[in-house]
Amino acid sequence: MKGILICILAMLVFSLTGCAELKELRVETSEQKALIDRLHEDNQACKDSLEAT
Structure with a gap:
């Protein structure tokens, strides 16, 4: 009985x-998902900036 209680x-x-x-x-x-989303937005902003120049 004691063994069963210990197991439970x-x-x-x-x-x-x-x-x-x-x-x-x-x-x-x-x-991590929030960080990935933020980095994706930063990456897209950099790409847009490079395309504008």
Whole structure:
């Protein structure tokens, strides 16, 4: 009985740790997407500037 409770507790901790890790990855992904979008806009502005000259 004690072993089953330890197993259930371990699964719960493992599950919560996995959820926290996924949330952190989502935050990093959204930050990286924002950076990519900003760099794309900067790149396009540079290309437009070069074409104008």
